[in-house]
Amino acid sequence: MLPPLPWHYSGDQLTVEYRTDPLAIAALLPEGVSLAHDDEDPGAVAFIWADWQCCGDDRNELLDPVRSQYHEAFVVVRCRYNDVLYSRCLFIWVDRDFALVRGHLQGYPKKLGSIHQTRPVTRGLAGPRLEAGATFGMTLAASDRRLAQATVTIEGESAGNGFVNSHAMLHHRWFPRIELDGSDSLSEVVTMSGVNVDLGPAYAGAATLEIFDSPTEELLAIAPHEILGGYFRSLGSTFNGGTTLED
Amino acid sequence: MLPPLPWHYSGDQLTVEYRTDPLAIAALLPEGVSLAHDDEDPGAVAFIWADWQCCGDDRNELLDPVRSQYHEAFVVVRCRYNDVLYSRCLFIWVDRDFALVRGHLQGYPKKLGSIHQTRPVTRGLAGPRLEAGATFGMTLAASDRRLAQATVTIEGESAGNGFVNSHAMLHHRWFPRIELDGSDSLSEVVTMSGVNVDLGPAYAGAATLEIFDSPTEELLAIAPHEILGGYFRSLGSTFNGGTTLED
Amino acid sequence: MLPPLPWHYSGDQLTVEYRTDPLAIAALLPEGVSLAHDDEDPGAVAFIWADWQCCGDDRNELLDPVRSQYHEAFVVVRCRYNDVLYSRCLFIWVDRDFALVRGHLQGYPKKLGSIHQTRPVTRGLAGPRLEAGATFGMTLAASDRRLAQATVTIEGESAGNGFVNSHAMLHHRWFPRIELDGSDSLSEVVTMSGVNVDLGPAYAGAATLEIFDSPTEELLAIAPHEILGGYFRSLGSTFNGGTTLED
Amino acid sequence: MLPPLPWHYSGDQLTVEYRTDPLAIAALLPEGVSLAHDDEDPGAVAFIWADWQCCGDDRNELLDPVRSQYHEAFVVVRCRYNDVLYSRCLFIWVDRDFALVRGHLQGYPKKLGSIHQTRPVTRGLAGPRLEAGATFGMTLAASDRRLAQATVTIEGESAGNGFVNSHAMLHHRWFPRIELDGSDSLSEVVTMSGVNVDLGPAYAGAATLEIFDSPTEELLAIAPHEILGGYFRSLGSTFNGGTTLED
Numbered sequence: 001m002l003p004p005l006p007w008h009y010s011g012d013q014l015t016v017e018y019r020t021d022p023l024a025i026a027a028l029l030p031e032g033v034s035l036a037h038d039d040e041d042p043g044a045v046a047f048i049w050a051d052w053q054c055c056g057d058d059r060n061e062l063l064d065p066v067r068s069q070y071h072e073a074f075v076v077v078r079c080r081y082n083d084v085l086y087s088r089c090l091f092i093w094v095d096r097d098f099a100l101v102r103g104h105l106q107g108y109p110k111k112l113g114s115i116h117q118t119r120p121v122t123r124g125l126a127g128p129r130l131e132a133g134a135t136f137g138m139t140l141a142a143s144d145r146r147l148a149q150a151t152v153t154i155e156g157e158s159a160g161n162g163f164v165n166s167h168a169m170l171h172h173r174w175f176p177r178i179e180l181d182g183s184d185s186l187s188e189v190v191t192m193s194g195v196n197v198d199l200g201p202a203y204a205g206a207a208t209l210e211i212f213d214s215p216t217e218e219l220l221a222i223a224p225h226e227i228l229g230g231y232f233r234s235l236g237s238t239f240n241g242g243t244t245l246e247d
Numbered sequence: 248m249l250p251p252l253p254w255h256y257s258g259d260q261l262t263v264e265y266r267t268d269p270l271a272i273a274a275l276l277p278e279g280v281s282l283a284h285d286d287e288d289p290g291a292v293a294f295i296w297a298d299w300q301c302c303g304d305d306r307n308e309l310l311d312p313v314r315s316q317y318h319e320a321f322v323v324v325r326c327r328y329n330d331v332l333y334s335r336c337l338f339i340w341v342d343r344d345f346a347l348v349r350g351h352l353q354g355y356p357k358k359l360g361s362i363h364q365t366r367p368v369t370r371g372l373a374g375p376r377l378e379a380g381a382t383f384g385m386t387l388a389a390s391d392r393r394l395a396q397a398t399v400t401i402e403g404e405s406a407g408n409g410f411v412n413s414h415a416m417l418h419h420r421w422f423p424r425i426e427l428d429g430s431d432s433l434s435e436v437v438t439m440s441g442v443n444v445d446l447g448p449a450y451a452g453a454a455t456l457e458i459f460d461s462p463t464e465e466l467l468a469i470a471p472h473e474i475l476g477g478y479f480r481s482l483g484s485t486f487n488g489g490t491t492l493e494d
Numbered sequence: 495m496l497p498p499l500p501w502h503y504s505g506d507q508l509t510v511e512y513r514t515d516p517l518a519i520a521a522l523l524p525e526g527v528s529l530a531h532d533d534e535d536p537g538a539v540a541f542i543w544a545d546w547q548c549c550g551d552d553r554n555e556l557l558d559p560v561r562s563q564y565h566e567a568f569v570v571v572r573c574r575y576n577d578v579l580y581s582r583c584l585f586i587w588v589d590r591d592f593a594l595v596r597g598h599l600q601g602y603p604k605k606l607g608s609i610h611q612t613r614p615v616t617r618g619l620a621g622p623r624l625e626a627g628a629t630f631g632m633t634l635a636a637s638d639r640r641l642a643q644a645t646v647t648i649e650g651e652s653a654g655n656g657f658v659n660s661h662a663m664l665h666h667r668w669f670p671r672i673e674l675d676g677s678d679s680l681s682e683v684v685t686m687s688g689v690n691v692d693l694g695p696a697y698a699g700a701a702t703l704e705i706f707d708s709p710t711e712e713l714l715a716i717a718p719h720e721i722l723g724g725y726f727r728s729l730g731s732t733f734n735g736g737t738t739l740e741d
Numbered sequence: 742m743l744p745p746l747p748w749h750y751s752g753d754q755l756t757v758e759y760r761t762d763p764l765a766i767a768a769l770l771p772e773g774v775s776l777a778h779d780d781e782d783p784g785a786v787a788f789i790w791a792d793w794q795c796c797g798d799d800r801n802e803l804l805d806p807v808r809s810q811y812h813e814a815f816v817v818v819r820c821r822y823n824d825v826l827y828s829r830c831l832f833i834w835v836d837r838d839f840a841l842v843r844g845h846l847q848g849y850p851k852k853l854g855s856i857h858q859t860r861p862v863t864r865g866l867a868g869p870r871l872e873a874g875a876t877f878g879m880t881l882a883a884s885d886r887r888l889a890q891a892t893v894t895i896e897g898e899s900a901g902n903g904f905v906n907s908h909a910m911l912h913h914r915w916f917p918r919i920e921l922d923g924s925d926s927l928s929e930v931v932t933m934s935g936v937n938v939d940l941g942p943a944y945a946g947a948a949t950l951e952i953f954d955s956p957t958e959e960l961l962a963i964a965p966h967e968i969l970g971g972y973f974r975s976l977g978s979t980f981n982g983g984t985t986l987e988d
Binding site for chain 4: 557612616692
Binding site for chain 1: 743746801805807808837838841842845846847848852853884885914916917918919920921922926927929931933956957982983984985988
């Protein structure tokens with residue numbers, strides 16, 4: 001499940017940005033990582049749905065598409081580490097094992113979920129066009145419980161698709177000792193950014209976001225206090241390895 | 248699972264057309280239905296993969312996309328009934344229950360399967376563009392067995408996306424008595440065609456198709472003798488009821 | 495998906511019986527079917543989870559178990575038809591297509607869902623024994639929403655496993671015309687009962703049941719007003735055809 | 742997904758033991774690990790299917806069974822490390838994410854698959870009893886391809902359920918650096934054994950095993966040359982941490 005680098009991704013992202021209590025975010029950051037500064041909107045959160053197709057350099061997976069497509073929903077905040085501003089993924093769900101395992105290698109705390117998002121279409125009556133008035137729906141479930149649902153209604157083209165997920169990612173790669181005695185076999189701080197980033201036009205508009213309670217999730221702790229906006233963008237990106245900051 | 252008519256569909260179709268033994272097709276036609284004429288290419292078959300989004304007139308399902316998207320793979324031949332040439336679906340698999348139940352109402356012999364097809368992309372390196380040289384892969388599985396896999400490689404734009412699935416459909420709607428004594432409670436011959444058909448540009452090219460054996464399927468009986476070609480097309484269509492020909 | 499009769503079933507049933515408003519049940523009965531009499535506890539409901547293994551007479555499916563196992567959750571009330579007291583299934587979910595299609599033939603209004611129930615075990619610490627104090631959990635979800643969850647805690651052996659699902663079943667088999675013009679192609683009233691019924695010992699105790707709202711379901715209308723009890727039983731049964739009462 | 746220790750497991754195991762080419766096994770062992778000795782049957786392999794229920798000490802997962810049940814298929818050989826004979830898992834598939842992640846922590850190279858096995862039943866005609874003549878079927882698929890299918894036919898009770906999976910497990914826990922430059926962040930050799938092992942009676946008999954080709958798997962390399970036998974056993978076991986042998 002770990003093909004040789006690089007790993008290429010092409011897909012559609014639907015983003016809802018909102019503000020929550022900065023203290024709720026701080027409570028989810030590990031030691032050594034701090035909130036974004038007061039003038040950096042430290043309570044800002046991006047809840048992002050993505051519909052991905054991916055492959056290695058030989059593109060073999062594209063011909064066996066059961067191994068090249070997955071959905072993803074993830075929650076991103078910003079944080080500071082060694083006085084640098086990073087994006088950071090607090091929670092992430094995918095719907096295929098290869099995406100789960102590759103994400104763990106990168107430091108994403110991936111779990112399996114059931115993830116859906118409306119697709120834009122170019123023909124017929126069963127989907128929005130990429131134009132003002134188009135509404136998209138997004139849903140996330142895990143363990144047979146709906147965890148979140150959201151909508152984005154496009155108002156027009158936009159310079160970008162949000163500010164929260166716009167920095168290099170700061171991940172912790174953590175692996176406990178098999179003794180599970182509280183000590184770690186692996187505890188690294190890493191950063192990664194996509195390369196070959198190929199951005200389609202961005203569209204912005206109004207958004208809604210509902211978070212539901214679950215005995216297995218901590219999403220309610222960062223429920224929205226204020227919706228900032230919603231976005232749609234098609235994009236491509238390549239993962240060609242990250243950088244270990246601390247081990 | 249049966250919302251009021253009309254039902255709208257938007258999606259992408261990948262088609263492989265091929266020839267098999269006409270006698271193998273004849274063996275799969277019910278009494279009263281005969282092969283296309285000798286000068287109508289009676290052994291022609293279309294194996295079609297489709298990635299659909301669908302909704303009713305209020306478009307509510309689009310905001311809860313777990314209820315609006317499904318994949319489909321189906322096998323179409325042509326036949327004659329009352330001296331009219333029809334398209335006819337021999338086998339069909341979908342991956343969601345609402346599509347299964349709506350299909351049974353229409354007369355499609357739908358079963359559940361696992362169905363995947365490469366998506367064209369507009370950004371990044373993880374997918375083909377709609378242009379010469381682009382290759383798409385399609386797979387079908389049921390009961391944990393791969394039943395078919397195929398590829399289409401685009402050579403250029405095309406006037407159409409095949410001739411086999413181009414007529415009104417002829418379905419039998421059949422329901423045995425609960426006594427299962429060999430008599431039927433329902434035995435109808437119906438026809439249906441999409442309305443509001445909104446066709447995107449068609450692309451044609453070379454194709455491959457492999458059929459695999461399974462203890463639960465009859466696909467091998469109509470395995471390809473000669474590949475005719477492959478196609479990609481985005482399209483929209485609406486189902487607004489069919490017509491009973493015989494009851 | 496319709497093997498020759500008979501169809502054999504072996505499995506475990508967990509039942510929660512409760513009372514709801516009889517008028518809410520009446521609103522879900524079709525014309526010609528009436529509530530059980532006042533002295534027959536007309537508001538009684540059984541919410542039943544079952545973990546089934548099934549096969550035809552040649553037992554071939556048992557060697558390809560992906561085709562022989564499914565989970566089921568269903569809601570049963572009693573009703574009167576032609577002055578006879580019947581059990582009647584208001585709602586039912588299964589997790590496999592073969593169970594869906596066979597159920598439609600029998601007249602069950604089956605939909606797909608995600609269904610789980612605790613299994614009793616005989617070894618180790620990860621499951622209850624069939625004895626006083628043992629607690630079982632049951633859950634039902636559809637379209638990525640939890641619809642119901644329940645528990646049964648055994649207090650001891652019992653003469654039976656409830657009274658609601660104890661009569662012959664009264665089903666309506668209904669199929670609209672493909673014109674979807676409000677008229678029907680098939681509208682039958684049928685009854686069926688299992689044969690070769692092989693009952694294991696029954697266990698009874700306390701129960702809980704929670705019903706959750708969903709935009710696609712009507713379960714809340716018959717939410718529990720009073721819990722009557724809970725049951726566990728292993729059993730076998732055979733379907734060898736039903737009887738048409740009215741067509 | 743990592744509850745506090747201990748983790749309890751109860752379930753049924755179906756095992757097929759066979760011999761393959763010892764050199765094929767040797768090719769799958771990492772440096773520092775060698776084949777079992779010539780007089781220890783170094784080509785022996787156990788292909789094991791298991792149907793598990795699991796929970797932590799508070800047993801909460803048992804009441805939300807979507808989080809407590811999973812299927813597993815795995816391939817075990819024996820090997821020598823520091824002159825001690827161990828069991829070693831070469832390949833393993835599970836059908837739930839929590840089992841995948843917990844397995845990675847333990848050092849199991851888990852992937853997601855679709856896994857089924859016949860269940861013994863005590864009532865009705867749809868399943869074998871635990872007695873001579875009972876036949877069980879087991880299947881494994883991944884990425885929509887059948888990878889293996891097997892049967893076990895019980896001939897009688899047995900002192901054990903095989904010799905290959907009977908030693909402490911030797912796992913490598915390996916995590917590459919995020920630079921994916923060929924160096925590792927984590928490379929440990931660990932061992933683990935279940936505690937609280939609670940064994941039900943074992944049943945032995947004849948077995949069959951078929952392995953199928955797949956572009957993503959290496960199972961064919963260790964296809965059976967000679968079937969040794971098959972087994973059924975219900976058992977319980979607890980994981981309470983392992984021991985790091987080398988880091």
